[in-house]
Ligand SMILES: Nc1ncnc2c1ncn2[C@@H]1O[C@H](COP(=O)(O)OP(=O)(O)OP(=O)(O)O)[C@@H](O)[C@H]1O
């Protein structure tokens with residue numbers, strides 16, 4: 001489905017990604033985990049054409065999408081739920097979702113959009129209740145659901161999510177991860193970027209570990225969860241963080 | 249006395265509506281790009297001047313329609329040629345570029361039309377026709393201007409609130425990256441904002457030209473007023489700009505009644521400076537405009 005080959009990305013003189021290669025097969029859930037500043041967001045931006053890589057290639061279903069442009073990449077079925085949700089704050093929840101369906105309208109599927117809207121509002125009942133409210137007035141968790149719903153309205157075949165659990169309470173995080181599993185079961189391929197390594201690997205088939213711009217570890221989700229390096233560098237710290245959060 | 253008062257008020261509202269439309273044009277482009285387009289006044293000038301030329305060979309409504317369309321084409325060209333290829337320009341660079349564009353258009357207009365002062369014929373009646381409302385006498389063109397500009401403001405507001413293209417433009421204005429991730433053609437939406445803004449300016453330029461006359465260089469003064477109004481209303485908020493436009497127009501009209509008319513423009517400049525010092529977020533803004 002998606003192949004990234006020896007990708008280098010730099011902002012000015014600062015190289016942020018070095019020789020990153022990875023692939024996502026159809027139907028898989030693949031997790032990319034890594035600490036702050038590892039380059040996870042940059043990787044997703046490079047895939048969606050928001051930043052131009054210095055070297056390497058990104059292929060979607062065998063075709064290079066480096067020169068395609070963000071809007072067309074979305075039209076080809078690859079959607080991103082960006083870091084920090086980025087919903088349209090002064091438009092209603094319903095309008096946010098309908099804007100997400102732009103590529104579906106362009107495909108001439110207005111009837112399906114109506115059905116999709118109902119489906120998504122059913123999937124996130126809270127959005128149904130708030131459908132007339134301005135996006136900016138939603139809580140963080142609701143905004144995350146809206147961002148996911150908006151991306152799904154484009155009927156993507158590959159959904160990429162950038163830290164969907166960021167800043168959310170444990171219960172909401174659990175709900176979001178459940179939703180991602182459901183999306184995957186419905187046949188959508190998922191590329192999930194997370195700092196919450198344990199949560200992400202629990203729902204993923206495979207995973208990659210990104211450290212200062214390089215892939216340092218990859219494997220099946222079970223192997224990564226069991227691996228000693230992971231335990232020490234990410235999962236251990238994760239556990240500490242989680243207990244810290246509970247006690248404070 | 250009250251008739252005179254009414255007369256000043258109507259004159260003020262007429263000018264105020266024009267300022268409001270120019271201010272709204274500023275805001276549309278500002279929201280879409282973060283750019284203050286100092287060539288906004290030139291769109292008003294072009295609308296009037298092109299219509300004056302066309303009306304010699306075409307009926308008035310058709311001349312106005314074509315003038316508005318032609319100015320929209322100019323607006324599109326301005327965006328396509330000068331703005332589109334800039335990836336993330338600094339504010340200063342954008343100001344220099346739009347001021348440059350305004351000089352370019354003005355000089356071109358001077359070449360084409362010369363320095364003559366022109367005007368469209370009155371839409372109904374002539375210079376000497378006057379209506380009497382509440383004891384005050386006024387030209388029917390005042391009502392045309394007020395009506396056309398109010399309709400323009402209402403239509404534009406409805407466009408942004410309810411039409412799907414309008415919502416796309418708002419999405420693009422509020423978060424361009426997120427808009428492109430929805431698959432929206434963000435660059436074309438920015439072009440659309442220039443087209444819309446140019447069309448609004450041009451139509452205002454047509455309806456007001458029988459009263460105020462038009463000349464190759466009227467754009468500068470109008471841009472100044474429109475900018476004052478946009479700032480006064482709080483940059484980016486269109487209906488506040490309309491209110492601010494009416495306030496400025498009326499203030500100017502009454503200022504003329506107590507001081508020499510040469511000082512008329514001083515009103516807006518004083519107001520602009522006062523606002524920039526005292527309340528840079530605008531008169532009506534309850535909070536600082538938020539732009540991600
Ligand atoms: N627009 C930019 N210009 C310059 N440097 C940038 C830019 N965006 C990101 N960087 C740098 O690139 C590096 C990787 O950033 P990136 O946002 O990809 O990390 P991340 O893995 O997503 O981190 P986080 O988990 O905090 O979101 C960081 O050191 C950051 O400072």
Ligand SMILES: [Mg+2]
Pocket residue numbers: 040041042083162163
């Ligand atoms: Mg990030």
